[in-house]
Amino acid sequence: MALKDIVSTGKKSTRDGFGAGLHEVGKKNKNVVALCADLVGSLKMQAFIKENPERFFQVGIAEANMMGIAAGLATTGKIPYTGTFANFSTGRVYDQIRQSIAYSDKNVKICASHAGLTLGEDGATHQILEDIGMMKMLPGMTVINPCDYNQTKAATIALADHHGPAYLRFGRPGWPIFMPEGEFEIGKAIVMSEGTDVTIIATGHLVWKAVEAAKELEAEGLSVELINIHTIKPLDEEAILKSVKKTGAVVTCEEHNYLGGLGESVAGLLARKQPTPQEFVATDDTFGESGTADQLLEKYGLGTKDVVAKAKAVLARK
Amino acid sequence: MADIKKLNRIATQVRRDIVRQVHACQSGHPGGSLGCADVLVALYFEVMKHDTSFKMEGHGEDIFYLSNGHISPVFYSVLARSGYFPVEELATFRQLNSRLQGHPTTHEGLPGVRIASGSLGQGTSVAIGTALSKRLEKDDRTVYVLTGDGELQEGQNWEAFMSAAHYKLDNLVVIVDRNYVQIDGTNEEVMDLGDLKAKFRSFGFTVLGMKGNNMRSILTSFEKAKDERGKGKPVVIIMDTKMGYGVDFMMDGHKWHGVAPNDAQLESALSQLKETLGDY
Numbered sequence: 138m139a140l141k142d143i144v145s146t147g148k149k150s151t152r153d154g155f156g157a158g159l160h161e162v163g164k165k166n167k168n169v170v171a172l173c174a175d176l177v178g179s180l181k182m183q184a185f186i187k188e189n190p191e192r193f194f195q196v197g198i199a200e201a202n203m204m205g206i207a208a209g210l211a212t213t214g215k216i217p218y219t220g221t222f223a224n225f226s227t228g229r230v231y232d233q234i235r236q237s238i239a240y241s242d243k244n245v246k247i248c249a250s251h252a253g254l255t256l257g258e259d260g261a262t263h264q265i266l267e268d269i270g271m272m273k274m275l276p277g278m279t280v281i282n283p284c285d286y287n288q289t290k291a292a293t294i295a296l297a298d299h300h301g302p303a304y305l306r307f308g309r310p311g312w313p314i315f316m317p318e319g320e321f322e323i324g325k326a327i328v329m330s331e332g333t334d335v336t337i338i339a340t341g342h343l344v345w346k347a348v349e350a351a352k353e354l355e356a357e358g359l360s361v362e363l364i365n366i367h368t369i370k371p372l373d374e375e376a377i378l379k380s381v382k383k384t385g386a387v388v389t390c391e392e393h394n395y396l397g398g399l400g401e402s403v404a405g406l407l408a409r410k411q412p413t414p415q416e417f418v419a420t421d422d423t424f425g426e427s428g429t430a431d432q433l434l435e436k437y438g439l440g441t442k443d444v445v446a447k448a449k450a451v452l453a454r455k
Numbered sequence: 456m457a458d459i460k461k462l463n464r465i466a467t468q469v470r471r472d473i474v475r476q477v478h479a480c481q482s483g484h485p486g487g488s489l490g491c492a493d494v495l496v497a498l499y500f501e502v503m504k505h506d507t508s509f510k511m512e513g514h515g516e517d518i519f520y521l522s523n524g525h526i527s528p529v530f531y532s533v534l535a536r537s538g539y540f541p542v543e544e545l546a547t548f549r550q551l552n553s554r555l556q557g558h559p560t561t562h563e564g565l566p567g568v569r570i571a572s573g574s575l576g577q578g579t580s581v582a583i584g585t586a587l588s589k590r591l592e593k594d595d596r597t598v599y600v601l602t603g604d605g606e607l608q609e610g611q612n613w614e615a616f617m618s619a620a621h622y623k624l625d626n627l628v629v630i631v632d633r634n635y636v637q638i639d640g641t642n643e644e645v646m647d648l649g650d651l652k653a654k655f656r657s658f659g660f661t662v663l664g665m666k667g668n669n670m671r672s673i674l675t676s677f678e679k680a681k682d683e684r685g686k687g688k689p690v691v692i693i694m695d696t697k698m699g700y701g702v703d704f705m706m707d708g709h710k711w712h713g714v715a716p717n718d719a720q721l722e723s724a725l726s727q728l729k730e731t732l733g734d735y
Contacts, residue, residue: 170588170591191591192591194587194622196618197614197617197618197621199614199617199618201577201580201610201611201614202580202583202611202614202615202618203580204580205577205578205579205580205581205583205584205611205615206580206581206583206584206587206615206618207584208570208580208581208584209520209570209580209581209582209583209584209585209586209587209588210584210585210587210588211584212511212512212513212569212570212581212584212585212588213512213513213514213584213585213588213589213592214512214514214588215588215591217584232574232577233577233580233611235574236571236572236573236574236577237570237571237577237580237581240560240561240562240571241560241561241562241570241571242561242562
């Protein structure tokens with residue numbers, strides 16, 4: 138695919154993609170059940186609930202209990218999808234996830250909305266930038282951060298056929314839709330464009346920023362290989378190594394702290410297998426603050442121009 | 456009619472297993488294990504319908520969850536004596552490459568264990584999830600969960616209790632091991648639990664009592680709990696036990712919560728618990 142062919146066909150939030158995916162997978166798989174901690178509207182779970190009221194459990198503002206109940210449902214063969222904000226899906230309930238879900242190998246899908254800075258005006262209490270790190274450190278946990286409505290919908294559906302605990306991270310704002318509908322293969326990176334000068338690896342909302350940046354870099358005569366890496370764990374090592382061997386330079390992009398995020402996973406891989414200059418588009422070990430999504434991405438260095446700048450910086454280190 | 460003498464004989468053997476397991480590895484928690492030997496024997500040998508060929512989903516079976524995972528020695532002994540795995544495996548308790556981890560886990564595939572526990576306060580939530588699933592499947596069996604009393608200091612329990620009443624889970628029986636002690640001392644000294652019966656009533660539970668070291672009282676309480684089915688309320692059984700019950704020097708106080716007996720103490724304990732079914 139050429140970069141110029143990657144275009145936005147409209148805007149919808151990734152959480153809307155989750156709601157649509159949950160609705161669809163609920164029709165296909167009767168073992169799917171859903172739980173929510175008083176955020177049904179924010180998580181877009183209404184369509185599932187309307188169609189399957191008996192398969193939905195409202196747990197109130199009690200996330201620890203929600204994770205335990207999900208584990209108990211999974212024990213009997215149900216496939217629970219829990220819904221709340223990313224902060225309350227991870228840090229608040231880390232020990233419950235660790236013991237009752239991950240260590241107990243329960244088939245629970247932890248679905249986390251409003252991740253990262255793009256949550257916006259609610260500010261740093263809700264803008265978790267550490268969740269990928271916490272979740273990827275748990276043995277056996279699959280970590281997925283899709284990039285747009287279509288990919289989030291497809292990931293939500295695909296998770297029902299994947300046995301094991303999983304963390305699905307998505308967000309609040311309307312966001313460009315640019316991925317095709319349908320297929321989603323957990324753990325499989327998507328090479329969006331091939332190139333030879335630099336590899337840009339992006340996840341979540343930052344994939345679109347990386348698309349915009351790659352177009353600018355190409356207009357300046359550079360050849361960019363762009364990888365959309367929705368699954369952070371297990372990491373598609375083969376795809377990354379293949380690309381980096383060709384380009385010799387890499388930029389990672391994510392709406393997350395550089396500590397514990399995608400960039401760190403990529404750096405760990407490259408340190409072991411293919412030492413390569415790398416730059417990080419990520420937050421710099423900081424909390425966020427109130428503001429609009431666009432203002433925050435700009436202030437914290439997660440904008441299109443930041444991806445361009447980091448690409449040039451890494452090219453200078455080749 | 457239950458054979459109370461037989462159940463008591465099993466409980467005595469389970470107590471031997473407990474002190475021998477803890478002695479062999481010189482670690483583990485004998486106190487609470489000894490206190491809960493009778494109730495676990497009653498559940499697994501009389502009260503519950505369960506299948507020792509073990510399927511994780513447990514469809515059509517009564518389900519037991521151990522929330523206070525540190526009393527693993529009693530859980531392992533009762534599972535082995537029920538037939539979930541060979542009793543000889545009790546000799547591997549807490550040793551490298553064993554399925555009998557310090558705290559119970561599903562991770563090593565030990566038959567009979569459905570959830571990892573040890574970090575306290577999580578088991579009741581898990582039991583609620585299973586109770587909800589059974590209701591959804593029109594499976595009329597019961598879910599039992601055992602929790603320590605000190606464990607009720609964890610806030611998650613109260614989230615769970617609130618939701619059990621909200622969901623009207625009359626297929627859930629919570630058993631509180633009311634021995635009044637925990638690692639650092641009595642509940643009252645460490646963090647007073649107050650009037651537990653009143654608390655549970657106000658949380659929407661039907662509250663029953665039980666003398667947890669008296670087999671007849673245990674069976675009577677479980678019968679009463681069954682009578683509460685169909686009434687739309689979860690049941691809690693406040694089970695009075697003595698930590699260390701059955702071994703005189705381990706009773707009274709919290710000293711034997713998590714201490715292993717030495718050789719002489721083991722001998723003294725076993726002399727108070729006559730072998731009934733054959734040691735492993």
